Amino acid sequence: MLGKLNHIAIAVPDIKAAAKQYKEIFGAKVSEVVEQPDHGVSTVFIDLGNTKIELLEELGEDSPISNFVAKNPKGGMHHICIEVEDINTAIEKLNEHEVAITGTGKPKIGAHGKPVVFLHPKDCNGTLIELEEV
Ligand code: CO
Numbered sequence: 001m002l003g004k005l006n007h008i009a010i011a012v013p014d015i016k017a018a019a020k021q022y023k024e025i026f027g028a029k030v031s032e033v034v035e036q037p038d039h040g041v042s043t044v045f046i047d048l049g050n051t052k053i054e055l056l057e058e059l060g061e062d063s064p065i066s067n068f069v070a071k072n073p074k075g076g077m078h079h080i081c082i083e084v085e086d087i088n089t090a091i092e093k094l095n096e097h098e099v100a101i102t103g104t105g106k107p108k109i110g111a112h113g114k115p116v117v118f119l120h121p122k123d124c125n126g127t128l129i130e131l132e133e134v
Pocket of ligand 1: 007010054079081130
């Protein structure tokens with residue numbers, strides 16, 4: 001059911017500073033900062049050719065990453081995102097095997113305009129996993 005690694009997301013306290021480091025010191029291909037008020041985050045994508053890094057900064061009052069940032073004030077790896085062909089088939093299989101999906105358990109439209117679900121770290125070796133339908 002799992003396809004390619006789509007991105008690794010890193011939560012950061014200052015997205016402009018982090019983007020500048022990746023661009024100017026690490027010499028990476030870095031996007032502009034995009035505010036995504038519907039998702040409670042600002043994002044920057046770093047194109048690594050075979051995959052991407054997604055930088056995330058809290059945006060607004062109700063950000064889904066605020067607890068994480070409070071616990072990791074210097075930032076940290078927040079989740080990995082793996083592609084799936086059919087998200088509903090994936091969800092059925094996860095339900096069958098009692099792998100918890102966060103929130104309602106239903107797919108939502110993610111930060112890239114595609115359906116996503118997040119698998120709870122308690123059932124995934126302590127790692128938050130995003131599945132994105134491609
Ligand atoms: Co993501």
